[in-house]
Amino acid sequence: MCGFISFFGPTSMQLYDAIRNKDFDNVILNLPHILTVLISVAKILNIYSNKTLFRKLFNSLEEDWKLLESKNELQMLDKFTKHGYKLACLYRRTLLIALVIFLSLPLYNPVLDIIIPLNETRQRNNVFQVHYGVLDNEEHFYIVSQIQKTAENNFVEKNGTNIRNIGYDAFKECVMMHYKCLQLYDVLEKCCRNLYLITMVLNAIILSVTAVEVIVFLDRPAEAIRAIVYLIAEQFHLYMFSLPGQTLLDQSVELANKIYDSDWYKIPTKAQKVFYLMQVRSNKPCILTAAGIYEMNIESFGITVKACMSYFTMFLSLRE
Numbered sequence: 001m002c003g004f005i006s007f008f009g010p011t012s013m014q015l016y017d018a019i020r021n022k023d024f025d026n027v028i029l030n031l032p033h034i035l036t037v038l039i040s041v042a043k044i045l046n047i048y049s050n051k052t053l054f055r056k057l058f059n060s061l062e063e064d065w066k067l068l069e070s071k072n073e074l075q076m077l078d079k080f081t082k083h084g085y086k087l088a089c090l091y092r093r094t095l096l097i098a099l100v101i102f103l104s105l106p107l108y109n110p111v112l113d114i115i116i117p118l119n120e121t122r123q124r125n126n127v128f129q130v131h132y133g134v135l136d137n138e139e140h141f142y143i144v145s146q147i148q149k150t151a152e153n154n155f156v157e158k159n160g161t162n163i164r165n166i167g168y169d170a171f172k173e174c175v176m177m178h179y180k181c182l183q184l185y186d187v188l189e190k191c192c193r194n195l196y197l198i199t200m201v202l203n204a205i206i207l208s209v210t211a212v213e214v215i216v217f218l219d220r221p222a223e224a225i226r227a228i229v230y231l232i233a234e235q236f237h238l239y240m241f242s243l244p245g246q247t248l249l250d251q252s253v254e255l256a257n258k259i260y261d262s263d264w265y266k267i268p269t270k271a272q273k274v275f276y277l278m279q280v281r282s283n284k285p286c287i288l289t290a291a292g293i294y295e296m297n298i299e300s301f302g303i304t305v306k307a308c309m310s311y312f313t314m315f316l317s318l319r320e
Helices: 002-020 024-049 051-067 071-115 168-216 221-261 269-282 298-319
Strands: none
Touching: 002 024, 024 051, 024 168, 024 221, 051 168, 071 221, 168 221, 168 269, 168 298, 221 269, 221 298
């Protein structure tokens, strides 16, 4: 909380001064950073406000994992868990690399002053444009340089099962497991739907404004490179946010296809009636949404990026 206040207060004051002075360049320089922090705060508040649902979700996963006895089921869960872990590592490392580059570029001139000193001090560029009221940014360069970045990733999947040559009890257990998967999907959707909406809206604004920032600061290579790194990191963040929804959608569609291709007509009539309900429900894909307005998948990600290019043109025309 202290880190949030120490960052958000000064940057908001700087943004207010830029708007009051009609300084468009400083507005687009500050706005993406403020919105990024707001996304981080929204994620933290979402976890806190839905902590009961998240606890229910994780406890249910832990219990189901212990109850599974089939070697194939355990292998499938292990496969998806490792896949999710690899994606999480890729997400963290990519953003960490972007963070290091973003933080290092403002230190370029101070380092050169030490290695190759000139008769005058090179220009100082703060990590963020801030306004503390009583501090001068030029004289207190090392004091006002700071950053705050928070990230998380949610990943949940489910997979269908083959029904050939299994007994009625085993088949009934499979249907119950499918029902529990649907319950977990409902919990996950409730936990994340509002967060997804806030994140997608703010990310779209950040991408559009940062793209304008790249064009505006082409005459200042260090600032332009930082803006490009920030733009790439935000696009990657948006992509990784859309990927779990795409994976869940693919797996739910695959389940429907497996049911359709199975030898369902060979199972007992008693089981067919139960199986029919499972088949009907599986025809409705599991889709993560942003408050029911926006579907979280790769196709929607592409549409969002295209829309950001349109907003980029609009913001650029406003500057001119």
